[in-house]
Every structure is written in C-alpha cells, then in structure tokens.
Amino acid sequence: MSPTTIFDPEVIHTIPSQQRLGRKNALQQPRNASQKILAGLLVGSSVVLLFGVMLVLSEIALGLIGLGDDEYIKVDPVLGITHLENKWVDFRHEGFSRAKISSQGLRDVEHQIAKPEGVTRIAFIGDSKTQALQVNIEDTFVRLVEKELNSQAASQKKKFETINFGMSSYGLVQYFVSFLSQVRPYSPDVTVVVYHIFDSTENLPKFGTTSLPAPTLSLNNKDELTIDYNFLDCWLHTDGAKYMIASEWLRRNCHLFQALSADDFMLRSGSKWYMNIVSKLFAPFSGGFQNAMDNVPLAKFGDYERRRRAICEETRTLDRQVSHDNIWTWTVKPRLGDKNASGADGKEDFKLLHDAASADVNLAGRVVRMLNLACRKSGSKLVLVTLPAPDNMVFYFKEIKALKKLAEKEGITVIDANAQFPSLAPMQSSPLYYRSHFSPAGHRKMANIIIEGLKPVLNQ
Amino acid sequence: MLFNSFEYLVFLPVVVLAYWLVPRQVKPVLLIAASYFFYMYSFKVYGLLLLGLTAANYVLGLLVSRFERLDARRLILVAGIALNLSMLALFKYTNFILDSINTSCAWLGRFMAFPLDKGVGISDLPIILPLGISFFVFEFIHYLVDIYKGSKPVKNPLRFALFASFFPSQIAGPIKRYQDFDKQLDEKPQVTFDQFSSGLFLIAQGLFKKTALGDNLAPVVKAGFDNPNLMGTFEGWLCITAFAFQIYYDFSGYTDIGRGSAKLLGYSLPENFNMPYIASSLREFWHRWHMSLSTWLRDYLFIPLGGSRGQEAQTYANLITTMLLGGLWHGASWTFVLWGLFHGVGLAINRAWDKQLQNAPALSRAVNSVFGLALAHAITLVTVLCGWVLFRAKTVPEAIGVFKAMFTPCVAQIDCEVANAFFNSPVPAAICVYFFIVGGAAVVKLIERNAGDSYDSAQNLPGLDLKSFANTRWHFAIMPLPAMAHIGFSFFIGLVLLAFCRGESQPFIYFQF
Numbered sequence A: 001m002s003p004t005t006i007f008d009p010e011v012i013h014t015i016p017s018q019q020r021l022g023r024k025n026a027l028q029q030p031r032n033a034s035q036k037i038l039a040g041l042l043v044g045s046s047v048v049l050l051f052g053v054m055l056v057l058s059e060i061a062l063g064l065i066g067l068g069d070d071e072y073i074k075v076d077p078v079l080g081i082t083h084l085e086n087k088w089v090d091f092r093h094e095g096f097s098r099a100k101i102s103s104q105g106l107r108d109v110e111h112q113i114a115k116p117e118g119v120t121r122i123a124f125i126g127d128s129k130t131q132a133l134q135v136n137i138e139d140t141f142v143r144l145v146e147k148e149l150n151s152q153a154a155s156q157k158k159k160f161e162t163i164n165f166g167m168s169s170y171g172l173v174q175y176f177v178s179f180l181s182q183v184r185p186y187s188p189d190v191t192v193v194v195y196h197i198f199d200s201t202e203n204l205p206k207f208g209t210t211s212l213p214a215p216t217l218s219l220n221n222k223d224e225l226t227i228d229y230n231f232l233d234c235w236l237h238t239d240g241a242k243y244m245i246a247s248e249w250l251r252r253n254c255h256l257f258q259a260l261s262a263d264d265f266m267l268r269s270g271s272k273w274y275m276n277i278v279s280k281l282f283a284p285f286s287g288g289f290q291n292a293m294d295n296v297p298l299a300k301f302g303d304y305e306r307r308r309r310a311i312c313e314e315t316r317t318l319d320r321q322v323s324h325d326n327i328w329t330w331t332v333k334p335r336l337g338d339k340n341a342s343g344a345d346g347k348e349d350f351k352l353l354h355d356a357a358s359a360d361v362n363l364a365g366r367v368v369r370m371l372n373l374a375c376r377k378s379g380s381k382l383v384l385v386t387l388p389a390p391d392n393m394v395f396y397f398k399e400i401k402a403l404k405k406l407a408e409k410e411g412i413t414v415i416d417a418n419a420q421f422p423s424l425a426p427m428q429s430s431p432l433y434y435r436s437h438f439s440p441a442g443h444r445k446m447a448n449i450i451i452e453g454l455k456p457v458l459n460q
Numbered sequence B: 001m002l003f004n005s006f007e008y009l010v011f012l013p014v015v016v017l018a019y020w021l022v023p024r025q026v027k028p029v030l031l032i033a034a035s036y037f038f039y040m041y042s043f044k045v046y047g048l049l050l051l052g053l054t055a056a057n058y059v060l061g062l063l064v065s066r067f068e069r070l071d072a073r074r075l076i077l078v079a080g081i082a083l084n085l086s087m088l089a090l091f092k093y094t095n096f097i098l099d100s101i102n103t104s105c106a107w108l109g110r111f112m113a114f115p116l117d118k119g120v121g122i123s124d125l126p127i128i129l130p131l132g133i134s135f136f137v138f139e140f141i142h143y144l145v146d147i148y149k150g151s152k153p154v155k156n157p158l159r160f161a162l163f164a165s166f167f168p169s170q171i172a173g174p175i176k177r178y179q180d181f182d183k184q185l186d187e188k189p190q191v192t193f194d195q196f197s198s199g200l201f202l203i204a205q206g207l208f209k210k211t212a213l214g215d216n217l218a219p220v221v222k223a224g225f226d227n228p229n230l231m232g233t234f235e236g237w238l239c240i241t242a243f244a245f246q247i248y249y250d251f252s253g254y255t256d257i258g259r260g261s262a263k264l265l266g267y268s269l270p271e272n273f274n275m276p277y278i279a280s281s282l283r284e285f286w287h288r289w290h291m292s293l294s295t296w297l298r299d300y301l302f303i304p305l306g307g308s309r310g311q312e313a314q315t316y317a318n319l320i321t322t323m324l325l326g327g328l329w330h331g332a333s334w335t336f337v338l339w340g341l342f343h344g345v346g347l348a349i350n351r352a353w354d355k356q357l358q359n360a361p362a363l364s365r366a367v368n369s370v371f372g373l374a375l376a377h378a379i380t381l382v383t384v385l386c387g388w389v390l391f392r393a394k395t396v397p398e399a400i401g402v403f404k405a406m407f408t409p410c411v412a413q414i415d416c417e418v419a420n421a422f423f424n425s426p427v428p429a430a431i432c433v434y435f436f437i438v439g440g441a442a443v444v445k446l447i448e449r450n451a452g453d454s455y456d457s458a459q460n461l462p463g464l465d466l467k468s469f470a471n472t473r474w475h476f477a478i479m480p481l482p483a484m485a486h487i488g489f490s491f492f493i494g495l496v497l498l499a500f501c502r503g504e505s506q507p508f509i510y511f512q513f
Helices: A003-007 A009-014 A017-027 A033-065 A141-152 A172-186 A230-236 A239-246 A248-253 A255-270 A272-294 A304-321 A347-377 A394-410 A440-459 B006-021 B024-040 B046-066 B070-111 B133-148 B157-165 B178-186 B193-226 B233-264 B282-288 B291-305 B312-330 B334-358 B361-367 B370-392 B396-407 B418-423 B427-455 B481-500
Strands: A073-076 A080-083 A088-091 A097-100 A119-125 A159-164 A190-195 A216-219 A225-228 A381-386 A413-416
Touching (some): A119 A172, A172 A190, A216 A347, A239 A248, A239 A272, A255 B481, A347 A394, A381 A394, B024 B046, B046 B070, B133 B178, B133 B291, B193 B427, B334 B361, B334 B396, B361 B370, B427 B481
Parallel strands (some): A119 A159, A119 A190, A190 A381
Antiparallel strands (some): A216 A225
C-alpha cells in the first residue's frame, strides 16, 4: 500500500484493524532530529496559516453582517473632532443603529451644498442628542421634522429640507464655529441650535486643563472675545490625537481593528486587571510608539491656520457689534441643609458653583448674541431649542430662563422642550429615553415640539 | 468573577497552565485555591460561608456514615438538611418573607379597615445573596442524602472541598453528583489534544451564545416587559420568544463555558441542556432543560415525597409540590412560585393525558401521527413560553400585561420598541454566524468519525508527541484535523465576538438564583 493511501478515508475503512494498528505503531517509531524539526515547523506554519485564514474569514464575516463599524470620529484642526465621511457606523452602546455618514461628514442623508430653488432649509446644530447615534437616521427628530413639515405643507406646494450638523461632545463654542465654517455655506433659512446642559460650561477651559479636543473662548484684558486654539493645539500634539490621525485608514476600513479599539476603550474604563496588564505589556514598546507618533504630520489638514484666522477675526468683529450685558441676574440660594462631598455645610461650595455657572451663562449669552448676528447677516433666523433635563438641574433651569430673557430682547425664538417633556428624577427611566439619549419615542416627541415651535418662524 | 470578563480570560489560562505543571499531589490544592479565589473575587466574606458549609457538611457526612442506628443517622441527616436550607433561607428568602408579611398586613388592613393598612413597617434587611448558594446547597443536600442511603462518604477533606468549590460549576451549576466527580479524582490527570481543543471550542461557543445571542436579545425583552401595555399581539409573542432564547443562550452558554473550562483541566461535568425547545411534551421539556436540577428534584424531592408510588391524586400532588418548590428555588418572588405551580399543574395534566392515551389506542395513534406530533410540539412550546412570562415578570400585574398583549388580538402602539429592538439588533446576524459555527462543528465531527486512526492524536499534554507524524511527503495531512478545526473555530468566534459585545453587558440570569 502506498504511503498516500493512508490519508484516504475510504481506504482506511477497508484496512483490517490489525494492519491499521501496525501502521500506527510504525508511525509512532522514533524519528531523527531533523524529521522532528521539520514536523515541528510544519505544525507551526500550519497553525500560523490557520490563524491567518481565520483573521481574514472573520474580517469578511463582520463586513458581510455589518458589525464592527464602531469608529465615526476624525480629528479636525478647526472644530476639534468631526465625523469620518462616507463611513458606515454601527452603534450599540446605547440603543442601536446602523447608518452611513454622508460624503459631507454629516450624520444625515446626502445634501447639496447649494440650496435648491423653492426649498426652505433648516439646519440643526447640536451635540450627541442631535447627532442621535442611538437611533437610525430616519428616526431622528431632524428627519421627522422634515417629513412632517413636508406632509403638512404638501397642499401649499412648499418644500422643507432639514440638515443635521449634530456631533457628540460639542458645546456652544463648537456650535458657533460650526455655523461659521460648516453650516453657513448651506444657506439655511432657519438655524436651530439644540441647547443642552453643560453647553455653556465648556466655553472656557477649567482650571488645570492643559488640552481639549475643541476650540474655546478667550477674553483679553479689554474684554474682547475671540476663539482660542491653544488648548486644541495641545491636544493635537498628544499621542492620543496623533494615534487617531495615524490610524485613520484602519479605523475606516478594518472591522477587527475598530472592534478591538472599542473593546480596548471599554476595558480600560471597566477592568483594573486590563489596565494593569496592558500597560505592563506595552511599556517596553512605548518609546517606539512615542517616536512613531512624533512623526505624524499635521500638514495633512491643509491650510487650517488660514481658516482658523478667519474664524477668530470674524468672532472679534461680531463681538464688537453685540451687547455684553449679563443675562444671569439672580442669586440662587442653596437649599437648607445641603452638604458638600465631605459632609460639611455646603454653602461655600454652592457659592463657588453658582458664581462659575453665572459666569459661564453670561459668556454664553454673548456667544448666542454673536451667533444670532451671524445668522441674520447670512439671511438665517436663529431658533434655540432647550432640551429636557432631570429635575435636580437647578442651574440649567436658570440658564433657560436667562436665555429666554435674552431671546425676547434679541428677537430669537426659543422652543422650551424642557417644559414640555415629563419631569424626571435623576436616574429615573422613561420610554422616551434609552439611558441619557432619546429613544425613537423621545425623538417623535421632540419632533412634534419643534414643529409646533417652528410654525410662527416659518410663517414669517 | 464572571465567565465573560477579561479577568476570567486571564484567570483560566493561568490556572490551566499551573495545573498541568504542578505535581499530581498538588493539583487538588491548586484547584481549591483557584476556586476560592474565583468565588471571593466579588465578595470576599462569602468565602467563609462556603468554607463553613463545606466543613460542616464534610463532618456531617462522616457522622452519618459512622452511625449504624437508623434513627441516629436520620437525625444527623435532618440536622444537615436543616442547616443547609436555613442558610439558603436566611440569605435568599428573609426579605421575601418580610415583604410578604408587610404586603399581607397592608392588604388585610385595607380590606378590614385595619390600622395596619400601610403594612407593619418592616423594611428590607441589607442582605446580599451569596453567589451560587442555591447550587452548592443542593449539592451538599444530595451528598448527605446519598450517604444516608448507603454511599461511601469522601474521607479526604481536600477532595470534598474541591467537589464543593470547583469553580467551573460553582456559581450556576450544573449540579454535580459527588460520586461522578470523585471518581474522576481517582483517575490519572490527563487530557488529550482533542479534548483540550474541544474544551476551547465549548468555551468559545458558550461565550458566543451568551454575548452575541443572549445579551443582544435582552433589550428586546426589556422593551416588552417594561411597557407591556404598549405591545400588540405580534410584539407580545416576539418578546416572550426572545426571552425564551435569551435565557436558553444565557444559561446554556454559561454551562458550555463551565464544561469547557473543566475539560481543559481534564474534568467532565454533566450536560445541562439538550435542545429543550424541540420537546413534544412538558415532561420531555424537563428532561431536556436544566437536566441537573430536574434530576435533583426528582431524586431528592419528588421521590422522597412518595413519587408515583401512591395513588394518582397523590402523584399529582407530589408533582405540583416539587415544581412549586423548584420555582421558589429559582427566586424569592411570588412570580417564581406561580411559575413553579404552572409547571407542576402542567406536568400533572401531562401525566393524566399520557394515562388517557394508554387506554385509548386510536387516540394514541392520532397523537403519534405527523399532525399530532406537530400539534404536541406547538402546544408544548406555547405552554413553556407562557411559563416564561411568569418567570421573567417582576410582578403579577406585569405578567398579566404581557399575557394580555399575547392573547388579545391588537396592534402595538407607536411607542412600542419591541419589534424595532429585534430587527435593528445584531441578533439576526448572530444567528447566521451561529449556524455557520454549528455547521462547521458538525462537518468537523463528520471528518473525525470518518478519518479513523490516522487522525488519532492521543498524546498527553504538555506538548505534542511528534513521533506520530508519518515519514512521508504528506506530513501535514497527518495533522490532527478535528482538533485544529476546533482551535480555528474558537479563534474565529473570539475575533467575531470582539464586534458583538458592543452593547451593555448583561449579568448571567441564573446568577440571581
């Protein structure tokens, strides 16, 4: 019997068992060293080949079934971060959605930059609640507003188009810079800023901050406001930012890499063992990583310095033309018996928080005035939508009151969604939310509130 | 420590490697230490509970076997069972009893215009349920009862401690029989390459079931049970079917990981599931679902109560009592009691029906026809699904709400998220991948069966026995193909799982029992 026939299952069945036993014993005779090495190499290379095949197979499988598209952020030297354009995103951290970021880098359907004839365009600027990764694009309040407006206006032959410029982690400064750099070229007739808690606290970097993935404000000693890119520049030179720039191709195209990055992020915050083990494992390689990151060029962003200068100059110009009056004109008293974190009387701590909040809100008032002026100059009407918050957000409710007062003076429409949503205690669940973002039911409610609020604006 | 955590991913290989490197005499000690580390990772103090109960049951086992007089043996047995059950009752049922007293007084107060219409004001005690207590208490009771019946006790305290604490089955079963486990300690510790690779594959499969399937079904179930009044008929059935598979993938996934981990150490744990949803009767369902629990209930509750030895009415009562207590074992809530009662009554009806069939050959023929069998499967599935409503609901009104949705023809309200949650989830994709994995494993088994001795790779770890490779040009074809396929599939599952575990990680459902 030839050596090859032992590998033929058909032949094996016909070999008498004694013969098979004899062959097995023959197979188990000791071999010489070179044969052992060869066999070992074959085993090793087979294992490597097997793992390689499985890597490719799993990458294909994830692509086919539409999973592992976790990444959606890229570094932007003007706004801090923006979307990866033309990228499918599969989001399941809260709620679930799978949708493609448009070619213009918006979490929306494709839009032409030039406004079509006869169309009323409404731009929505906001943070993650507007971006709404938790639901599919068609279920976001931005798209629902467009559908419903077109449905209501069908008989009048009016056409509406909404565009979603929402991006997670954005604050008021980014809304403003986003309007100047991204939104204005689309010539919106109405600009809706979806305002939320902490949007005003991110205007100025807090004490101890050295870098931020966002532009901030700065006030000089003449009380002149402009956009400050120093903190963003510091962040752009951090290893984290450079890693994001260097790995952009993998984050766009490799499902396994994206899944691994997302798992790494989750485990770093959730597992002490992971942090300890990974940091020790990679400590020997950190020097090489550092060197590699030092070589990442920022020149790939093109002439961003010119764009920044234009924005800073326009900001200064607008600031000179608007009122600097404070909009926060109350003193909020602490509740009796409030304690601080160490259990002592909380009056002093409350005063510090109060003073910080009022300063932030007064600055926010200036930015809103500048935004309003910029909108009017480009033929757009500014609308503010104040999002709902849990019922212990005392300062936020005062902020809404302040913004409403400002809006009355400046002719800005405010849609107070907070007043129209059911009040919620902190951590209380509701079918309108997943965890902290709207569920599809919440988006429908928001859409209805915004449509009602926009009617007077659209009829003007 | 959770099986689906990074910590376990580090813990298991370290323990397995250490286990195969240490001398034979040290292996049990290493496993006991690892098991206690595993158990005490979440709550250190409960390691003392496990240690205390282990020591107590070890001594009681020796005492039971020591005495010749039946009444003395019985007394010690009763004391042992009382000790174990009292620990279970203390940690698991104290707050349930207090809540029930409170609620009953409040109800009586309103009904009879009593001064206690707001309850007796008892608040819950701050008791945290020790993980796995329901499982290891049952193992201890089985041990004492079997010794009372004549089995030999475990004399070596280390062997008994290992039986009690063995980490692959410590927290959520399967409920082991000490005779089967102890026998394995007598054998020479060894594992073949095939067993090792199939253990790895079992772990990977279990993780996939739990993470990709079970966890991704959880939002569907939550959407339904949180707002049952929003569901329509379709959503009601979709929700409870999702739960049926969530609990199956969750629990069987956990069991697979436990059995796979045990295999890596050369141990064999009993199977716990055998495709339960293809059962054609409730009786068959309980032969396929949580098999280690149903056999325990049969041997240590149903049979001691009288089993089926007495009259039919008594048998039905025994069935109902057994299942009612089995329901209570699952959780300290009236919905679990109702679930147990539901299955008890169902089994009694099943038994009565079987008796009827014995006396009616024509009916029996009809039942065994294709149509009859299909109907039997459908009725069983619907019955099981209805039972799961009681199991999952936190309160009776919640269960009623889900039943209303299931059995009242209606359309869902616009805010109902059940269908949206299912069709937008990765579950359909996970099912496709699962079929691929299961199909691949079946092909591997086919090759294994047909390949015969040429693929025999019975070598002992550590290291491969390179002598088995033929001295021909076709060296690579002698590779242990089934084992390599298992490893390849395990690697594939591990990679794909990186993308599946994006959402919220759900705790294992059976951890709460």
